[in-house]
Amino acid sequence: MKADIVGVVTKAEAGINADFVDIGQICEKNQLDYIYVKNINELESKTYIQQKKPDLILCLGWSQLLDEEILKIPAEGCIGFHPAKLPYNRGRHPLIWALALGLESTASTFFYMDAHADTGEIVSQRELPISYEDDATSLYHKVMNVAVDQLEEIMNDLEKNMLQKIPQEIGGGNVWRKRGKRDGEIDWRMSSRAIYNLVRALTKPYVGAHFVYQDQEIKVWKVREIITKEYDYIEPGKVLSVTGQMGYRIKAGDNVIELVQCEPVHMEIGEYL
Numbered sequence: 423m424k425a426d427i428v429g430v431v432t433k434a435e436a437g438i439n440a441d442f443v444d445i446g447q448i449c450e451k452n453q454l455d456y457i458y459v460k461n462i463n464e465l466e467s468k469t470y471i472q473q474k475k476p477d478l479i480l481c482l483g484w485s486q487l488l489d490e491e492i493l494k495i496p497a498e499g500c501i502g503f504h505p506a507k508l509p510y511n512r513g514r515h516p517l518i519w520a521l522a523l524g525l526e527s528t529a530s531t532f533f534y535m536d537a538h539a540d541t542g543e544i545v546s547q548r549e550l551p552i553s554y555e556d557d558a559t560s561l562y563h564k565v566m567n568v569a570v571d572q573l574e575e576i577m578n579d580l581e582k583n584m585l586q587k588i589p590q591e592i593g594g595g596n597v598w599r600k601r602g603k604r605d606g607e608i609d610w611r612m613s614s615r616a617i618y619n620l621v622r623a624l625t626k627p628y629v630g631a632h633f634v635y636q637d638q639e640i641k642v643w644k645v646r647e648i649i650t651k652e653y654d655y656i657e658p659g660k661v662l663s664v665t666g667q668m669g670y671r672i673k674a675g676d677n678v679i680e681l682v683q684c685e686p687v688h689m690e691i692g693e694y695l
Contacts, residue, residue: 425577430446432444433460441627478501479492480501504516507528507547507549513598520561523619532544532545532547534587545588558624558628606620606629613675614674643683659695663691
């Protein structure tokens with residue numbers, strides 16, 4: 423977009439974020455000034471931003487809230503990004519929750535940041551469909567491609583002083599909670615669709631869904647849902663057959679799940695998980 427990027431504040435390591443990318447390498451390649459920080463609200467970060475005197479701050483993929491002192495620095499304010507249809511689905515892990523819950527659409531939203539999480543005035547929002555075949559990787563790229571187009575429009579509108587601001591209905595919508603390890607565990611009593619959704623939600627670049635076999639945690643990256651009435655009399659969690667090297671078919675709460683891609687594991691037909 424040929425924007426004048428005066429500085430970048432980023433992190434040097436992933437911490438708990440499985441989809442982490444070192445932006446510092448991109449800055450060096452493009453000769454952009456940057457600093458690594460651990461806490462965006464510490465004095466070093468604030469001093470750096472103040473010295474750069476930015477007209478606008480773009481906040482992308484940052485898990486901490488910016489405090490009021492930072493929000494007041496740029497004359498044009500701070501614009502944040504959230505891959506959900508605000509005011510719905512504020513909060514944590516929006517792409518994972520959308521897939522895990524089996525939603526049929528999500529959105530890419532840019533908004534002016536305020537003191538709260540994902541509550542500011544919306545400046546751009548585009549809805550996009552989630553197909554049955556989508557997983558975390560494909561949905562991630564789908565949203566990012568849309569977001570790039572939106573950013574170009576936002577920058578153009580800002581230059582022309584034509585950027586529209588739409589207040590959110592603060593009383594409406596919902597907030598998604600932080601997920602924990604247990605949220606990623608497959609319980610074979612779940613429906614086949616719930617298991618399928620969980621696996622595709624947590625596949626790469628995320629941590630992967632898992633199940634426990636002989637006290638070991640087995641990561642699952644891809645499954646196939648088999649809709650059938652053939653095994654209605656079989657209890658959930660039974661290993662029904664082995665297809666190929668590790669293509670196990672397992673009885674779910676209703677239908678059958680085939681493990682297409684998972685960590686190496688040797689199970690016998692007739693075993694229960």
